[in-house]
Amino acid sequence: MNFTLMIAGMALITVFIKAVIFILGERVVLPPLLRQALSFVPVTVLTAIIVPMVLAPHGRGLEFSWRNPQLVGAVAAVLACVATRQQLLTIAVGLLVFFGWQFGVLA
Template identity: 75%
Template sequence: MNYTVMIAGMAVVTIFIKAVIFVLGDRVSFPPLLREALAFVPVTVLTAIIVPMVLAPHGHGLELTWRNPQLVAALAAIVVCAATRHQLLTIGVALAVFFGWQFGVL
């Protein structure tokens, strides 16, 4: 299948869904259970993107060793986030650990 057609099709579907919700506005009301479930979508999508990149950064097999800078930085981010709950500090420490580990240790 042509990638351009596929990407265009995905864009049309996404825009259509968002446009319908935007145009209908308050006339559409979701049940409370569905509204609560939709609140977890961003976290779920982000986790589905990040976890494979951390555990298998080269795309073939798990790399659960200290030589994996993505894994070390993710563990550092978890510790900093749990200790401080400060997002910018967590991102800064994770980036510093990642680049330090990648260029300093390896």
Template identity: 70%
Template sequence: MMINTWMVLGMAAVTVFIKAAIFVLGGRVSFPPLLQQALGFVPVTVLTAIIVPMILAPHGGGAELDWRNPQLVASIVAILVSAATRRQLLTIVIGLVVFFGWQALMPV
């Protein structure tokens, strides 16, 4: 129990130190242009790493690459709508309609 407490306190201290350093140093630190460009891809990369496993293996097992997977079907439709229209809200709405409609139509 005591080891867990020290571990949590240590992680909290490291987190606070990192956030405080960023806040204090703020504008005084400048990154090279190549690093700034690379950091621009971090949000897309993280979201992709979270979303792709949820689409391909929605139940946590192996990949479910068939037409009965509503996540996969809705994702494909959303990608096509996004590529065709470039409208985020329309992509989200159509993706959700396809997802819930596909779930309602597919037998259990």
């Protein structure tokens, strides 16, 4: 029950904040420093989601091993991104290496 109330409260706060900004629209003027700081939020959230999944895929501690297909795929994706700067190719390389490693090398 406590988790349900907590999730409902977080949802209400999130909807309220977004609704206020949507309703006020152009009348809300954010300082340049805050606007710049908010531009980093998507990258930060994505990093906070991806890094634990790559480094500790089973939730039992860090797995810095060649037997971790998530880590191998992530390294390949980073290398592809640095080399090409193409998002779709980076995603494709990461997925191909991940699945190839998981079902080919570790099978």
